[in-house]
Amino acid sequence: MIKFNRTTEYGLMALRHMSRKQSTDPAEVTSAREIADSYGLPFEITAKTLLRLKDSGLIHSACGAKGGYTLLRPLDQISLAEFLDLMEGHQSIVSCAGDIKQSAEGCQYDTRCEIKHVMGRLNEKVTRFLSGIHLAEIAHDSFNLGNKGSST
Amino acid sequence: MIKFNRTTEYGLMALRHMSRKQSTDPAEVTSAREIADSYGLPFEITAKTLLRLKDSGLIHSACGAKGGYTLLRPLDQISLAEFLDLMEGHQSIVSCAGDIKQSAEGCQYDTRCEIKHVMGRLNEKVTRFLSGIHLAEIAHDSFNLGNKGSST
DNA sequence: CCTATATACGATAGCCAGAGTCCGATATCA
């Protein structure tokens, strides 16, 4: 069903870390080592995650000693829909896909499947839902994600 | 991110098939063979899917010749959240889980992870979203899933 | 009773993506 990649989770932790650090001093840079050590993550994984964030345009990198990463966009301007796209690739809710890349492969039962069209619509609805959530809400400790009454 | 199992898709097609069939005559039974043939699905897969639907309590089965399956609950009373739970198991949006079965295994970075709590909240929000969608909406051809302005 | 038709269900194998590891290349500062 709906589940995040590890990379997505690590990426979120990294973005949160950098956001907090830069809120004090925007010029602060963060190394992969620092994040790996902070959260006890394997260094290689962390490095790969940050590289992905950089390739996605969310952070900036500087090579060499004293190098590291800096956050480019504030977290309240990155939606969960976009973040998932960047981290995990553009995916449809069904394997046969609705209108995303179905022409590439599609499913073998394509011709007789009668729910494909409808699933495409459902996929749109999910995307709209995820577009309404921003990383800032998730990165903050004291967020509520628009909860209404769940007390737990 | 968010994606359905094949079993979930097949199950949806089967429920839709039975729902339509029984809308004419509620006493109609449907065999696995019939569904497999109707949509060109492998018989074994279809049988397994129907068995799962039966174990989930969504449909009733009758053994023997003239046996088959009948829909137990109307599709507008089955939410997508429940259906996904039944077909794919109760899953959390993150591998470390929020409050579902984290005690079982959890993730190894548990102690230092600072987003777990927040992810649990996010998971709740997603579940509420999925609870607001019912299978009837998906099973019908002319549904709109509460879309606002998409003209297609 | 026998047979055709169904469901019930475990065992198994292939496949693929996710996750993690290893190793080396490149860039920059002191």
Added chain:
DNA sequence: TGATATCGGACTCTGGCTATCGTATATAGG
């Protein structure tokens, strides 16, 4: 020149999804 970083490919390992096979059980009807 050396220490510290990012960059990035190649590889393995694992687990879950998917599908297949074989067999047991239940029931209607002649």
